[in-house]
Amino acid sequence: MQGIQPFSRPKVALEQYPTGAEIASRMLFTVDSVYTEFEGRTVIDLGCGTGMLSIGAALLGSAHCLALDIDEDALETAQSNVSGFEGLPVDFVRCDVGALGMQSRLRADTVIMNPPFGTRRKGADMDFLRAAFQVSCGAVYSLHKSSTRAHIQRTAEKELRAASSEVLAQLRFDLPASYAFHRDKVKDIEVDLWRFTVS
């Protein structure tokens, strides 16, 4: 895990992150080295996918990490990944992140997510961001394409009334050609690691 540095503000520090596993763990360690928003706290992972971020949050001492995903296969994979560690406090619920508006009691101290970038379904990233602001009592950590930075900032501050929003780091996301819509073998995407606090 070479080259991990705490990115205190302001703004952008550059590092390269070759894989999803690394980007996730480095994201969490970057956060954990500056803020104490996992240990002894509750966490919600929106769109948990393979459970990478939930596992990381649990390893960093989260007392309860709730991993949400709409996809049954993803949840099964995530459960299997979690069970590779002993006794991690990760709980799962299958649900639609877009339908969390009615879950008025669903809250966590910290929300983490690596949301869809909104390339396949426009606005998916914003739906996740809205849901994150709804369920977080404190901080939201999220990855978004750097090309959407201005839009993200505007949405967070104007619509969602974030108490603060900042890019902690800019990362390189090497997406292997694992999806049908990828024409190149490996596609580099510049992504921002955002930290928001809710008001």
Add this chain to the structure above:
Amino acid sequence: MKLLTHNMLSCHIKGVKNGYPFKIDPVKIEEMDADYDPDFLRHIYPRLEWPALREAAQVMGEPNLPEEVTESMLQNDEEFLRHFHHALLELILEEGALVCPETGRRFPVHKGVPNLLLHEDEV
């Protein structure tokens, strides 16, 4: 599904007004050890709906939660805190269902995961 998770979930079918808390219909309950952290219990308590936790705990086999919780219990009643910890974080609903208190709609819990996805006509 742990009872802390249960404590935060509501039935979100369109038009439902009293979708909280879900009744638990247990088929298989498991237990796991969780790190005992009284500071966390004090941290999370104000956010809990205590009667919902107490009722769920009874269904899940932890009948020792009191009706009323006082500040001094939270601070230094070790026996209470142990029961609270056990109910909140160590009881797992592995198989069964969450039942909407208003409509009776059953949301299945399979392999520990509640499925809260709605049918088209419920959205």
